[in-house]
Amino acid sequence: MSDLLLILATTILVNNFILVHFLGLCPFMGVSGKLETAMGMGLATTFVLTLASAVSYSVNTWILVPLGIEYLRLIVFILIIAGIVQFTELFVRKTSPLLHQVLGIFLPLITTNCAVLGVALLSIRENTGLLNATVYGFGAALGFTLVLILFSAMRERIDQADVPTPFKGAAVAMVSAGFMSLAFMGFGGIT
């Protein structure tokens, strides 16, 4: 149990995928403009990440390794992730057409979110056991969602602030993302 908690804490804070591994920066910058969108995107990514981590771990352990075709891991994982994302899109469109409209192109783009593939690959390197891999994926997703929500809340405030003209828009977002990353580096001292 403490093992799982440790994995969670590590993936959410210490090894946060966005701010420490610098994976998944595209949705991080792209959908963080509004808090509501960020929450929706966080939820969708959480679903995809957790599922992708669990499924790709199982496929790797019980299909690819026994057959000696680990070298196809990358292709198979991309296939699995694309499938799960498609599934999520169908699900979101059914349950919340509004969220589907708001997320727009970023929903199918979860496929190319390198955080998802990164988590799938890293969880194989770092984990033993399906449960650990699932928790690892879930933790990574929570970390992703946390940072996305924090950052979008911050950007909503920045929009109101009097930013010097050359820094307006993406520039100030990049700078504040850098500061956030610095702040999260501080968690590195915990472990």
Add this chain to the structure above:
Amino acid sequence: MAHNFVTGIFVVTAIALLIGVVLGYAASWFTSDNESLSAQIDRLLPQTQCAQCGYPGCRPYADAIANNEADINQCPPGGEAGVAALADLLGRPVIALDPDYGEVKPPLLALIREDECIGCTLCIKACPVDAIVGAAKLMHTVIADQCTGCELCLPPCPVDCIDLIVIADTDQPA
């Protein structure tokens, strides 16, 4: 190695097939009934795009009915027959048209008194079905086949040169 290569092809194909089948089933499970429902409702609406129902056009009104956001008695051009058709489709009781959304009129056709037209193009922009042709500072005219008689071109006309005439034959969709 050759054996390994063949296994790889097999496994990837099998996984792809499996995902395809799951997605195929998921697609049919998750297809929203509302989509097809609003399309069915849309077919019953008169397609005047007159916006009297309070929605920008017939399809948005159909979506609203499908999502239970609007009642079925907000479409004056459809008339009582339209309400009856909608009630039949949705299994609801037939109700009277809501007079708040306008009254039932016979099928109308807009006609521009062409010698008075100053070519301001305002009615062209107002027309929801693009049934008015013309260019700036040139006379405009109405394509009779396309006109739905929605009256939306009347208010913008600065010289009030558009008349609505009643069409003799009433074979318009109810």
